[in-house]
Amino acid sequence: MDQRRLRIGVAGLGRAFSLMLPTFLRDPRVQLVAACDPRADARRQFAADFAAPTYADVAALADDDNVEIIYIASPHQFHAQHTEIAAAKGKHVLVEKPMALGAADCDRMIAACRAAGVHLMVGHCHSFDTPYLRTRELIRLGEFGAVKMIQAINYTDYLYRPRRPEELATAEGGGAVFSQAAHQVDIVRMLAGSRAIRLRASVGRWDPSRPTEGAYSALIWFENGAYASLSYNGYGHFNTDEWSGWIGEMGDRTSPDTYGSARRRLKTLASSNDEADLKAAGTYGGSAYKPPAAADEPQRFHQHFGPIIVSCKHADLRPLPDSIVIYGDEQRQTLPLPVPVVPRAEVIDELYGAVVDGRRPLHDGEWAKGTLEICIAILKSSETGADVTL
Amino acid sequence: MDQRRLRIGVAGLGRAFSLMLPTFLRDPRVQLVAACDPRADARRQFAADFAAPTYADVAALADDDNVEIIYIASPHQFHAQHTEIAAAKGKHVLVEKPMALGAADCDRMIAACRAAGVHLMVGHCHSFDTPYLRTRELIRLGEFGAVKMIQAINYTDYLYRPRRPEELATAEGGGAVFSQAAHQVDIVRMLAGSRAIRLRASVGRWDPSRPTEGAYSALIWFENGAYASLSYNGYGHFNTDEWSGWIGEMGDRTSPDTYGSARRRLKTLASSNDEADLKAAGTYGGSAYKPPAAADEPQRFHQHFGPIIVSCKHADLRPLPDSIVIYGDEQRQTLPLPVPVVPRAEVIDELYGAVVDGRRPLHDGEWAKGTLEICIAILKSSETGADVTL
Numbered sequence: 001m002d003q004r005r006l007r008i009g010v011a012g013l014g015r016a017f018s019l020m021l022p023t024f025l026r027d028p029r030v031q032l033v034a035a036c037d038p039r040a041d042a043r044r045q046f047a048a049d050f051a052a053p054t055y056a057d058v059a060a061l062a063d064d065d066n067v068e069i070i071y072i073a074s075p076h077q078f079h080a081q082h083t084e085i086a087a088a089k090g091k092h093v094l095v096e097k098p099m100a101l102g103a104a105d106c107d108r109m110i111a112a113c114r115a116a117g118v119h120l121m122v123g124h125c126h127s128f129d130t131p132y133l134r135t136r137e138l139i140r141l142g143e144f145g146a147v148k149m150i151q152a153i154n155y156t157d158y159l160y161r162p163r164r165p166e167e168l169a170t171a172e173g174g175g176a177v178f179s180q181a182a183h184q185v186d187i188v189r190m191l192a193g194s195r196a197i198r199l200r201a202s203v204g205r206w207d208p209s210r211p212t213e214g215a216y217s218a219l220i221w222f223e224n225g226a227y228a229s230l231s232y233n234g235y236g237h238f239n240t241d242e243w244s245g246w247i248g249e250m251g252d253r254t255s256p257d258t259y260g261s262a263r264r265r266l267k268t269l270a271s272s273n274d275e276a277d278l279k280a281a282g283t284y285g286g287s288a289y290k291p292p293a294a295a296d297e298p299q300r301f302h303q304h305f306g307p308i309i310v311s312c313k314h315a316d317l318r319p320l321p322d323s324i325v326i327y328g329d330e331q332r333q334t335l336p337l338p339v340p341v342v343p344r345a346e347v348i349d350e351l352y353g354a355v356v357d358g359r360r361p362l363h364d365g366e367w368a369k370g371t372l373e374i375c376i377a378i379l380k381s382s383e384t385g386a387d388v389t390l
Numbered sequence: 391m392d393q394r395r396l397r398i399g400v401a402g403l404g405r406a407f408s409l410m411l412p413t414f415l416r417d418p419r420v421q422l423v424a425a426c427d428p429r430a431d432a433r434r435q436f437a438a439d440f441a442a443p444t445y446a447d448v449a450a451l452a453d454d455d456n457v458e459i460i461y462i463a464s465p466h467q468f469h470a471q472h473t474e475i476a477a478a479k480g481k482h483v484l485v486e487k488p489m490a491l492g493a494a495d496c497d498r499m500i501a502a503c504r505a506a507g508v509h510l511m512v513g514h515c516h517s518f519d520t521p522y523l524r525t526r527e528l529i530r531l532g533e534f535g536a537v538k539m540i541q542a543i544n545y546t547d548y549l550y551r552p553r554r555p556e557e558l559a560t561a562e563g564g565g566a567v568f569s570q571a572a573h574q575v576d577i578v579r580m581l582a583g584s585r586a587i588r589l590r591a592s593v594g595r596w597d598p599s600r601p602t603e604g605a606y607s608a609l610i611w612f613e614n615g616a617y618a619s620l621s622y623n624g625y626g627h628f629n630t631d632e633w634s635g636w637i638g639e640m641g642d643r644t645s646p647d648t649y650g651s652a653r654r655r656l657k658t659l660a661s662s663n664d665e666a667d668l669k670a671a672g673t674y675g676g677s678a679y680k681p682p683a684a685a686d687e688p689q690r691f692h693q694h695f696g697p698i699i700v701s702c703k704h705a706d707l708r709p710l711p712d713s714i715v716i717y718g719d720e721q722r723q724t725l726p727l728p729v730p731v732v733p734r735a736e737v738i739d740e741l742y743g744a745v746v747d748g749r750r751p752l753h754d755g756e757w758a759k760g761t762l763e764i765c766i767a768i769l770k771s772s773e774t775g776a777d778v779t780l
Contacts, residue, residue: 148596149605151621153541155699155706198775200590202609202617206538206703215539215701217619219592219609227592229607231541231619237706237717238699243633259722309545309628311605313596316545316627327627332649385588387776 003028004356006348009067009091010035011058011082012074013042013284016096019250020073020124021284022292023344029352036061042285058082062089069094069355075166076173080105083120087112092355094347097125098182098375099368101173106369113365119354121361122368126249126305127186128346130337131319135310136190138317138324138335145313147192150228152184154306156249158234159207159214160262162279165272168212170379175212176234177203177378183305184230185220185378186371190362191310194224196370199388201378207235218378232306236262240306247321251301251343302340393418394746396738399457399481400425401448401472402464403432403674406486409640410463410514411674412682413734419742426451432675448472452479459484459745465556466563470495473510477502482745484737487515488572488765489758491563496759503755509744511751512758516639516695517576518736520727521709525700526580528707528714528725535703537582540618542574544696546639547652548624549597549604552669555662558602560769565602566624567593567768573695574620575610575768576761580752581700584614586760589778591768597625608768622696626652630696637711641691641733692730 008030010017014037024032035046036055043054055061062070062085070086072079072095080100086093093113099122100106113120126132139147158180166172167179189196204215215233222228241247241254248254269275281288301321310317316327326333342348353359377388398420400407404427414422425436426445433444445451452460452475460476462469462485470490476483483503489512490496503510516522529537548570556562557569579586594605605623612618631637631644638644659665671678691711700707706717714725732738743749767778 146596149594149607149621149623151543151607151623153543200609200777202611204539204617204701206536217539217541217609217617219590219607221592227594227607229619229621231539233539233541233699233701233706235701235706237701237719238708238715239717256722259717260720263719309623311594311623311625311627316623316625318628325628327629327649329627329653330650332646385777387590 006030006352006355007033007066007068009033009061009064009070010046011061011070011072011086013037013039013046014073014075015279015283016073018284020071020344023342023348025292026342027345027348029348033066034061034064039280039285042283045285045289058085062086062091067091069351072096076101076178077166080108083109084112087116087118090116090118092119094121094123094351097122097186097368098173098178099365099372101178102376103369103373106365106372110365110369119361120365121351121354121363122365123347123363124344125186125363126183126303127190128344128350128363129303129305130340130346131302131304131321131324132187132190133346134337135317135319135324136193138326139191139193139310139312144315144317144328146224147226147310147312149226149311150188150191151309152188152228152230152306153240154180154184154231155233155238155240157236157239157262159210160236160266162266162275162282164276164279168210170212175214176232177213177216177375180232180234181216181230181375181378182371184232185374187305187308188220188228188230189371189374191308192222192224192226192228194222194226196220196374196390197223199374199377199381199390201381203379203382204233213379216378216382220374236260243307244304244321247301247304249303249305251299251303251321251340299340299343302337303343396420396742396745397423397456397458399423399451399454399460400436401451401460401462401476403427403429403436404463405669405673406463408674410461410734413732413738415682416732417735417738419738423456424451424454429670429675432673435675435679448475452476452481457481459741462486466491466568467556470498473499474502477506477508480506480508482509484511484513484741487512487576487758488563488568489755489762491568492766493759493763496755496762500755500759509751510755511741511744511753512755513737513740513753514734515576515753516573516693517580518734518740518753519693519695520730520736521692521694521711521714522577522580523736524727525707525709525714526583528716529581529583529700529702534705534707534716534718536614537616537700537702539616539701540578540581541699542578542618542620542696543630544570544574544621545623545628545630547626547629549600550626550652550656552656552665552672554666554669558600560602565604566622567603567606567765570622570624571606571620571765571768572761574622575764577695577698578610578618578620579761579764581698582612582614582616582618584612584616586610586764586780587613589764589767589771589780591771593769593772594623603769606768606772610764626650633697634694634711637691637694639693639695641689641693641711641730689730689733692727693733
């Protein structure tokens with residue numbers, strides 16, 4: 001019997017799509033059947049790669065009867081509108097994180113998908129990574145006792161990677177809180193296994209040439225009594241890969257020897273236009289675009305989002321790119337994780353489970369709205385200098 | 391010319407004294423000339439080791455004309471009273487951290503020493519460790535720009551080491567906040583280089599058999615705009631020595647192979663009396679007491695208090711047990727630190743500077759009161775669920 005394949009139309013062939021492309025290429029449960037993008041170069045590349053129709057906008061893509069799911073990977077500020085367009089045509093929606101820029105937009109998206117009877121899923125997000133999903137399952141078995149404290153830290157060069165101007169404008173969904181806390185908060189919520197009720201945070205904005213949040217620290221309290229401490233620093237100095245065995249966010253081997261490369265590359269650019277051009281050139285269909293490595297290259301490590309330690313009453317659990325270490329009362333154990341055959345296959349697991357088997361996805365619209373509300377509360381708490389009740 | 395030697399009388403021959411003893415033995419600038427302790431065994435050992443008089447209480451020690459400095463290493467709750475007794479007899483005071491259990495006690499101690507015209511110094515505390523003092527100096531040179539964000543993390547087995555009952559009672563100065571935040575907060579304040587103005591925190595108490603704080607996380611804001619995120623977990627699972635090259639708090643080599651040893655030892659004890667006995671036995675003069683290793687054993691690493699990253703505008707600085715790593719805008723540099731010939735010699739540097747050269751110590755009463763106020767604010771913020779203004 002042939003594998004049932006999900007027929008996906010892609011809205012937006014930018015950076016998020018490039019990062020999901022290895023998954024779409026290697027996972028036999030999906031096929032890309034159409035796409036839209038305002039850039040003609042990207043459309044040409046897609047048509048050539050997939051022998052599939054391309055459109056200039058989402059409305060036209062949503063009219064394609066062969067599409068059953070629209071993967072919305074357009075810039076953040078378009079997520080809500082594009083979701084409504086997709087749902088109105090009866091398409092299931094997989095929308096990139098952050099879900100939207102405000103809770104009202106999330107509500108519109110949830111309502112539109114509910115009214116149309118289609119699934120709404122939000123991702124990829126690193127909370128899909130197997131080390132976190134498996135840690136969550138281990139905690140839910142109960143043998144380690146209740147979650148009490150979570151520590152999540154990530155130091156990267158996020159702010160100095162090539163950016164479009166809007167990615168450096170908080171009001172347009174740019175900056176470390178919308179883009180990076182969206183991962184970290186999602187992971188922490190999932191591991192806490194309880195509703196977040198309060199939050200206190202501080203954000204860092206200390207490079208006027210990149211005028212958005214580059215860093216934050218937050219304390220989050222959960223209904224079950226657990227609390228979490230989150231810190232992110234994207235200013236490109238210390239790199240927490242050093243504490244993850246030099247395995248990078250994408251499950252790739254990283255190295256201390258490339259120190260400072262993001263800043264160095266950026267220095268060669270004269271203007272923010274040059275920077276946006278550089279980003280576009282490296283994106284799907286651009287002049288410097290590199291297709292994903294061949295599928296036969298073995299991937300040994302899972303993706304991750306920096307060091308995380310979950311302290312339960314009777315054990316600390318530490319999800320790593322290839323294993324979970326359980327620091328128990330009596331002994332320390334390492335649970336090896338299966339090697340990831342297809343990167344981010346967890347997204348397809350959940351999407352397939354929803355569309356084919358009717359299982360409610362973990363990363364549905366309500367869930368993702370909760371994460372966005374926390375991200376917005378991080379900004380608000382820092383601004384008002386007080387707790388935010390969630 | 392002979393070295394001028396500080397003549398120190400020791401008030402309290404317990405655990406804190408044991409940890410300072412290698413310093414007193416090896417540093418030619420000090421000599422131990424008297425001691426007091428309620429335990430006859432400890433007094434006997436001291437008299438034998440130092441051919442020096444011993445007394446049953448601090449008042450008698452303070453009457454010894456040969457003593458010029460009293461090192462107050464009695465239990466926390468006696469620090470204020472013992473400082474007053476010492477000062478009244480014109481002795482300089484070196485008092486262990488935490489300075490006292492409340493700000494009013496600190497004020498009494500400061501006033502007593504000021505009235506008597508004697509120095510008041512608080513320590514040892516890990517903020518004396520060379521890696522932190524040197525990092526502070528580097529920051530003050532200004533080339534890395536202002537401090538923006540500090541991350542301090544420490545996971546230990548603190549709560550399961552042998553304890554006297556009062557060490558597990560917060561009201562008596564027990565628990566991770568009074569005992570361990572006193573180090574971490576002091577280091578962070580010193581590196582921030584500015585007055586702490588606000589704080590939000592959460593504490594963890596999740597083992598009813600050790601009914602005090604075993605963990606905390608805190609956000610602290612400073613006048614200069616910097617903020618710090620501190621986390622401590624003493625519940626004996628994950629150990630941050632793993633992120634410090636398996637160098638322990640005392641600058642010793644630690645190992646993943648001794649996992650769980652503190653809990654295992656504790657399990658062999660039937661009661662809290664047995665536990666206090668075990669602690670006493672291992673303390674100076676006790677039946678299982680081991681004197682410090684010979685002075686010719688080379689010490690390669692500085693003491694430390696877990697991973698710390700100071701993010702300045704243009705560099706992250708990371709103090710390590712043998713070096714400081716500077717993650718700059720352009721490059722990463724490692725500054726090796728001189729090997730510590732005498733452990734904790736930094737305490738004697740400061741004490742000698744004050745008593746002999748009349749230099750105001752960094753760790754004076756006002757400074758240490760500031761740290762205690764933050765520790766108390768950590769407890770208060772967690773209890774009230776709101777910011778504490780400092």
